[in-house]
Amino acid sequence: MAKTVQVGILGFGTVGGGTAKLLLEQRELLRQRTGVDIKLSYICDRNISDSRGFSVPNEILTTDLNQLLTDPDLDIFVELIGGIEPARTFILKAIQHGKHVVTANKALISTHGDEIFAEAEKYGVTVGFEASVGGGVPVIKALREGLAANNFHAVMGIMNGTANYILSRMTDEGADFESVLKDAQRLGYAEADPTYDVEGIDTAHKLAILTKLAFGVRVTPDDIYTEGISRLSPIDIQFAAELGYTIKLLAIARSTDAGLDLRVHPTMIPSEHLLAQVKEAYNAFYLIGDAVGKVLMYGLGAGRMPTGSAVVADILDIARAVSAGAVSSLPRLPAHSLAPLQKRPVETVSGRYYCRFSAMDRPGVLARIAGILAENHISIASVVQKGRGDTESVPIVMLTHEAEEASVQRALGAIDAMDMMAGNAVVIRMEDLSSY
Amino acid sequence: MAKTVQVGILGFGTVGGGTAKLLLEQRELLRQRTGVDIKLSYICDRNISDSRGFSVPNEILTTDLNQLLTDPDLDIFVELIGGIEPARTFILKAIQHGKHVVTANKALISTHGDEIFAEAEKYGVTVGFEASVGGGVPVIKALREGLAANNFHAVMGIMNGTANYILSRMTDEGADFESVLKDAQRLGYAEADPTYDVEGIDTAHKLAILTKLAFGVRVTPDDIYTEGISRLSPIDIQFAAELGYTIKLLAIARSTDAGLDLRVHPTMIPSEHLLAQVKEAYNAFYLIGDAVGKVLMYGLGAGRMPTGSAVVADILDIARAVSAGAVSSLPRLPAHSLAPLQKRPVETVSGRYYCRFSAMDRPGVLARIAGILAENHISIASVVQKGRGDTESVPIVMLTHEAEEASVQRALGAIDAMDMMAGNAVVIRMEDLSSY
Numbered sequence: 004m005a006k007t008v009q010v011g012i013l014g015f016g017t018v019g020g021g022t023a024k025l026l027l028e029q030r031e032l033l034r035q036r037t038g039v040d041i042k043l044s045y046i047c048d049r050n051i052s053d054s055r056g057f058s059v060p061n062e063i064l065t066t067d068l069n070q071l072l073t074d075p076d077l078d079i080f081v082e083l084i085g086g087i088e089p090a091r092t093f094i095l096k097a098i099q100h101g102k103h104v105v106t107a108n109k110a111l112i113s114t115h116g117d118e119i120f121a122e123a124e125k126y127g128v129t130v131g132f133e134a135s136v137g138g139g140v141p142v143i144k145a146l147r148e149g150l151a152a153n154n155f156h157a158v159m160g161i162m163n164g165t166a167n168y169i170l171s172r173m174t175d176e177g178a179d180f181e182s183v184l185k186d187a188q189r190l191g192y193a194e195a196d197p198t199y200d201v202e203g204i205d206t207a208h209k210l211a212i213l214t215k216l217a218f219g220v221r222v223t224p225d226d227i228y229t230e231g232i233s234r235l236s237p238i239d240i241q242f243a244a245e246l247g248y249t250i251k252l253l254a255i256a257r258s259t260d261a262g263l264d265l266r267v268h269p270t271m272i273p274s275e276h277l278l279a280q281v282k283e284a285y286n287a288f289y290l291i292g293d294a295v296g297k298v299l300m301y302g303l304g305a306g307r308m309p310t311g312s313a314v315v316a317d318i319l320d321i322a323r324a325v326s327a328g329a330v331s332s333l334p335r336l337p338a339h340s341l342a343p344l345q346k347r348p349v350e351t352v353s354g355r356y357y358c359r360f361s362a363m364d365r366p367g368v369l370a371r372i373a374g375i376l377a378e379n380h381i382s383i384a385s386v387v388q389k390g391r392g393d394t395e396s397v398p399i400v401m402l403t404h405e406a407e408e409a410s411v412q413r414a415l416g417a418i419d420a421m422d423m424m425a426g427n428a429v430v431i432r433m434e435d436l437s438s439y
Numbered sequence: 440m441a442k443t444v445q446v447g448i449l450g451f452g453t454v455g456g457g458t459a460k461l462l463l464e465q466r467e468l469l470r471q472r473t474g475v476d477i478k479l480s481y482i483c484d485r486n487i488s489d490s491r492g493f494s495v496p497n498e499i500l501t502t503d504l505n506q507l508l509t510d511p512d513l514d515i516f517v518e519l520i521g522g523i524e525p526a527r528t529f530i531l532k533a534i535q536h537g538k539h540v541v542t543a544n545k546a547l548i549s550t551h552g553d554e555i556f557a558e559a560e561k562y563g564v565t566v567g568f569e570a571s572v573g574g575g576v577p578v579i580k581a582l583r584e585g586l587a588a589n590n591f592h593a594v595m596g597i598m599n600g601t602a603n604y605i606l607s608r609m610t611d612e613g614a615d616f617e618s619v620l621k622d623a624q625r626l627g628y629a630e631a632d633p634t635y636d637v638e639g640i641d642t643a644h645k646l647a648i649l650t651k652l653a654f655g656v657r658v659t660p661d662d663i664y665t666e667g668i669s670r671l672s673p674i675d676i677q678f679a680a681e682l683g684y685t686i687k688l689l690a691i692a693r694s695t696d697a698g699l700d701l702r703v704h705p706t707m708i709p710s711e712h713l714l715a716q717v718k719e720a721y722n723a724f725y726l727i728g729d730a731v732g733k734v735l736m737y738g739l740g741a742g743r744m745p746t747g748s749a750v751v752a753d754i755l756d757i758a759r760a761v762s763a764g765a766v767s768s769l770p771r772l773p774a775h776s777l778a779p780l781q782k783r784p785v786e787t788v789s790g791r792y793y794c795r796f797s798a799m800d801r802p803g804v805l806a807r808i809a810g811i812l813a814e815n816h817i818s819i820a821s822v823v824q825k826g827r828g829d830t831e832s833v834p835i836v837m838l839t840h841e842a843e844e845a846s847v848q849r850a851l852g853a854i855d856a857m858d859m860m861a862g863n864a865v866v867i868r869m870e871d872l873s874s875y
Contacts, residue, residue, distance in 0.1 A: 021730070025588050025730055029588060029590070032590065033587070033588065035655070035776055036583075036587050036655075036770075036771070037587070037770070037771065038767075038771050133585070138731075139586070139728075139730065139731030139732065139734065140731075140734060141580075141581050141584070141585025141586065144577075144580065144581075144584060144585045145577050145580075145581075145585075147472075148577070148580060148752060148755070148756060149569070149577025149580045149581075149749075149752050150575070150577065150748060150752065151469070151472050151473070151751075151752055151755050152461050152465060152469065152747070152748045152751035152752055152755070153748055154465070154468065219471070219472075275716075277713065277716055277717075277737065280711070280713055280716055281713075292575075292748065293744075294457070294461055294575065294744040294745065294747060294748035294751075295574075295575030295576075295738060295739065295744070295745045295748040295749075296575065296738065296739045296742075296744070296745055297737075297738060297739070298575065298576060298736070298737065298738040299735070299736070299737040299738065300734070300735070300736050300737075301713065301733075301734065301735040301736075301737070302731060302732065302733060302734040302735065303731070303732045303733070306732075308729075308730040308731070308732070309730065309731045309732055311588070311730060312586060312588045312589055312728065312730040312731040313585075313731075315587075315588035315730075316584060316585050316586065316587055316588055319584070319587050319588070320584060323767075323768045323769070323770070324763075324765070324768045326767070326768075327760075327763075327765035327766075327767040327768035328765055329760070329763035329764055329765030329768050330763075331474075331759075331762070331763040332759045332760045332762075332763035332765050332768040332769075333759070333768075334472075334473070334759070335472070335473065335474050340471055
């Protein structure tokens with residue numbers, strides 16, 4: 004006779020619908036797999052009349068959140084409304100009522116996770132947040148459990164499906180950002196206000212969560228240098244391809260002797276690397292541990308059913324523990340054991356750089372640019388100068404050897420100030436991904 | 440004050456050494472991450488004097504297995520000697536003494552898993568076997584926990600590092616099997632007797648384990664059609680590349696209306712697919728679930744530290760549960776709830792085929808071959824006939840449209856019997872991997 008664990012969902016939108024569908028339609032499969040009967044007791048939203056394309060028992064629909072909070076038989080509270088408030092307040096209330104919490108809320112967990120985890124420890128409940136990163140890809144479980152024997156050298160990845168979809172189409176079609184974005188909005192891949200996705204903010208949220216788990220440090224998205232893809236030009240994607248590189252919006256958390264190097268920005272990576280092959284709206288996580296070596300996990304990072312799959316996985320873990328009477332068997336929440344962040348300032352990071360200069364087609368320009376780079380101790384690995392088109396300016400593309408970010412920025416400032424330039428330099432950071 | 444869980448390792452070879460090193464050197468990290476202190480109490484082997492390149496307290500070394508079995512304080516018994524016997528007997532004894540078991544033994548788990556899991560259920564202990572498949576890649580955890588909300592359409596992958604190393608070098612260098620194998624043996628990538636790895640047997644063991652978990656059926660390696668890579672020729676790898684395909688030793692478990700399609704064989708897959716990019720000794724698992732869609736997990740499938748990482752992950756899961764006093768919180772072992780296997784006979788499987796015929800260079804050969812294929816309802820998608828080299832025979836390569844295995848075998852038998860042929864036909868199955 005399987006024990007019953009009761010679940011209430013707050014938020015009957017996309018992910019709430021997927022989660023409810025799985026809990027209702029796969030109830031018998033889940034019972035067989037876990038030995039626990041998981042009963043969906045409530046679906047709560049402000050407007051609960053919407054049909055979601057599958058059958059929902061009318062009696063579990065409610066607009067009254069207090070029903071969930073005060074029902075002593077409810078074990079797991081699933082927050083799927085997103086955003087900081089009122090989600091934060093509702094989750095804290097649920098914890099204070101002794102409910103376990105499952106959430107897909109990356110904005111909240113990345114910024115207020117410590118507060119929530121500490122409150123959960125205080126009340127002896129747990130918080131599952133697998134769905135906050137990577138949609139259906141169980142990357143949080145991998146970091147916390149499957150690879151828990153490792154010290155991590157680096158955690159990297161393509162963590163935003165919208166940005167990757169846009170970049171993939173820009174790469175494949177040679178199209179510009181604005182036109183692909185419009186098409187992505189029309190097709191439902193991008194929101195009306197795409198800022199979170201295309202400016203790297205969503206990616207930084209996810210990287211903050213993974214950094215906390217992998218490196219055991221206190222970190223928020225504000226600690227991460229973040230740059231989006233909205234200013235990328237097709238010409239740079241094309242030059243990159245000619246040089247054997249693909250541009251991806253890469254999230255990077257890397258352990259260095261001088262602290263954690265935390266960055267989100269468009270990055271040129273070798274086209275033959277697995278990460279470069281991650282197309283459309285897919286995500287990929289590249290984890291480098293001292294014992295396991297390189298691990299890559301790939302899948303859909305968003306969407307109703309993939310994210311619902313991750314929410315239900317968290318529910319199952321908690322349900323097994325609740326049913327066994329031992330919530331302390333679940334992985335610990337990262338709260339009071341976190342170390343302060345030792346961050347490596349982005350200016351001190353060294354790497355290789357792609358630089359494109361728009362120079363007037365006049366004698367001596369190349370010599371001046373090369374001279375300024377040399378003064379800043381930046382050595383050039385290769386130069387591509389294409390013949391002039393129908394404009395006054397010519398693009399000069401240079402790949403540098405290893406150089407320090409601060410030197411590169413200083414040099415570019417000086418070059419941009421030259422009177423022979425037709426526009427500001429474009430710089431894209433490169434990652435060879437070979438040192439792991 | 441962290442609770443202490445005691446571990447004993449049987450088998451101080453490659454993986455035993457890696458596991459011991461992690462438990463000894465990462466003890467504090469593991470304690471921080473799990474809240475449980477994991478003490479390595481015994482390392483047992485017949486010859487225990489070997490040094491393993493790291494410091495081992497002398498008092499934990501023993502040659503007496505009974506010390507582990509009869510110590511009432513020992514919680515977890517780690518079997519790392521491999522092979523069926525005496526590993527099976529030792530594991531059953533450990534279970535009967537109330538010990539939890541962790542093992543990396545794919546041969547044993549794939550053939551005697553049901554017996555072991557049933558015994559473990561009877562004695563209220565658990566058996567961890569993450570390290571039996573995929574080395575450090577937490578694919579078993581993903582199937583059982585992270586993706587547990589899914590019905591699986593298919594589980595596929597490159598599951599043997601030795602075979603993939605050899606195939607990758609044959610592909611990149613145009614070298615033949617025998618010479619790459621010799622080199623792989625010299626470099627330590629292949630064993631003196633490579634049969635298990637190159638003939639697909641090891642891959643079938645792993646596929647049997649994953650099939651049991653993903654589809655909940657009773658299955659052994661004998662249920663899996665298995666063909667290795669030892670008869671592959673560089674010429675077929677080269678033709679495949681020209682046609683846009685890469686040959687991999689692919690394990691396939693696929694749910695069909697007519698039962699589970701279970702196969703291990705060299706397979707032509709599109710060169711742009713992620714699985715085709717998996718090189719060297721890496722493994723990759725391609726899981727297709729109804730909710731999550733496509734998930735790929737990639738990493739080193741063997742080796743001292745990657746496999747040690749997986750063994751320790753299992754130890755950590757069990758240690759958390761033991762420490763919480765609730766082993767029933769761990770995922771259930773697949774034992775009495777398994778359904779009988781409904782297997783789809785390989786002869787009834789449909790797919791596309793690559794066929795290479797060695798024909799005498801005489802008029803009418805192509806017409807005869809095409810005629811026999813047509814009689815067997817096999818239609819041809821494309822033909823490549825290369826000019827003759829310095830031999831009497833010419834290779835004719837054909838890609839078929841969708842055809843049934845039985846028809847293809849019947850046609851090839853008839854073609855091989857033709858007097859105008861200079862050798863038997865070579866056939867390689869194709870997977871477009873696009874229908875998921």
